[in-house]
Amino acid sequence: MSEPAKTDSPQAPDIGLSSGIARLTPEKIEKVINDVIKGETGARLHTYVETCIHCGLCSEACHYYLSHDNDPHFAPVGKVKQTIWEMLRKKGKVSPEFMQQAALVAHTQCNLCKRCAQYCPFGIDIAYLMTVVRRVIHKLGCTPQYIQDTAHSHSVMLNQMWVKGDEWPDTLQWQEEEAQAEIPTLRIPLEKEGADIMYSVIAPEPKFQAQLIYQAAVIMDVAGVDWTMPATTGWDNSDMAMFTGDYELMGRLKRSHFETAARLRVKRVVMGECGHAFRSVYDMGNRWLGWQMPPIPIVHAIDFFYELLKEGKIKIAKKFDSPVTLHDPCNVVRGAGLEEKARYVAQQLCEEVVEMTPNREHNYCCCAGGGVINCGPPYKMTRIQGNRIKAEQLFAAKTRGARTLITPCHNCHSGLHDIVHHYGVGLDIKFFGDILYDVMEKPE
């Protein structure tokens, strides 16, 4: 085992990780690692590990590596070396200290963005290898505290933010009343069986970004969409369990979400501007439940806005006049190919779109996704220092005129907020929904 990577600031304490590690014994670690490797992995893990020729060509794909002046500890393959290779080589006989470092690597130094999969000549899925490490950490009970707390909330409340049963419809009614001041006939239809669309959000929206629900309601109302929201659990499409490796819980969450949509007999689920939730319903959770593709069509907000604009259901009163640059979120661009639709939406809404580079499927991650931002304040600087390259990329876009940064993903939005503030980039950050709400034609 080599020296841990150099970091510029000391690690703040993480009680979930440290107390979890303190409970470990070498025997328990060995058993859990081997149980996961023998019981839960198969051809993918073994083929990936045996095919990797240790060439290091994945390194420059990673924003952590680039941001840490090419420190090899942050190269994707370097992270594999510090985690799964050692576990396999030592057949699970690794120390609690090793597991602590492995948890930091897998949980806070990798966003599972899969950019490295596009750089590996063999197409080795390194993000998958990191999720195997997280699964081991989950089964050992050493998951970082903050993200584990959100997983607990998922488990108890079936939403990410401890939103209580009555708080949910209450919040919707509150936003409905607010919006009625603007459009008196506006409704947020609850539990409307047979509606065309169920609109689902992540729990941070009702918890502290309720204006996003307001905006969505106005957009739906003006576009004349037949939509509904559930009054019961199943409204939250988010999923931190997917990132902690608690796949049983991920299955419960997605089942609840899909079954709620099925109960309401909607034709499609439209979701807000969130990337990880899209990954959960479109790629991970559906598979865990045995669905090749989601059982009900899932439409990300980018796709939905594209549709509304393309079909003329929303008209633009006056385009947004501040030049914008567009961040391509991994989970909906590298994960679903929505890059051209995002550009169409941006061009319809805004006077000027300045491209950042690299962009589209080669965009740099925000460094918040993959559950990293959800590991909480102890790792804020890990994220910020780990993504200096993003600040440089944003500065370059700003130099070419951009004043506003569009991030159609919650994690990207929050993560880039920290990047922009720490490095003093000075870009205003907005969702598509924010701009669409501002520039659309609304009834007098």
Next chain:
Amino acid sequence: MHDVYNFVAGPLVWVAFIVFFGGWLFRLIRMFSLINKKEPFIYTYMSWKYSFRSIFRWMIPFATTNWRRKPVLTIVTFAFHICLIITPIFLLAHIILFDEAWNISWWSLPEGWADVMTLIVIGCCIYFLVRRLKSPEVQFVTYPSDYIILAIVAAPFITGFLAYHQWINYQLMLILHILAGEIMLMAIPFTRLSHMIFSPFTRAYMGSEFGGVRHTRDW
């Protein structure tokens, strides 16, 4: 010396080819049985179209982002792999051996070409060695086994070159050359040289996931 030669050029050749092809088959059977047992979902996502899209794209120099980012390495790695595979198969001396044994023969490389291609392989191996020693991101993930497999690959070409030019003890060099070739063949299925066996499958799977599910490019 003659006994040793007869052994390495006789029974050991059989052993080497049986281990090589048998090992190849064994590794594939093991991979597919693991998929069938543990991850049969993989078949659900496999797509011929996107598999070959990905494989062909990565087989063309400079056709992918990363090949373009690393022009020297790209030239070296393509030259290396092409010469590594073509040279031994189309080497006149090897074809003559097959002709003498089984009376079968095929087109052969002009000897001068074969000589140059051998030097290319050796040169590329030196490049890989230097890269392993000097590039921090490669050095960090280098194990002794990485040097060993590089040596296993370089050895048949170095000894073959020396034997062809008869510069050092010809008989000894010839025996070492045959032995080195046999070691390489036998090592392929059971070391990381098995990327020769597995890489089309890992590439195809990632190509299928990116093309069919993610609707984007994996290069």
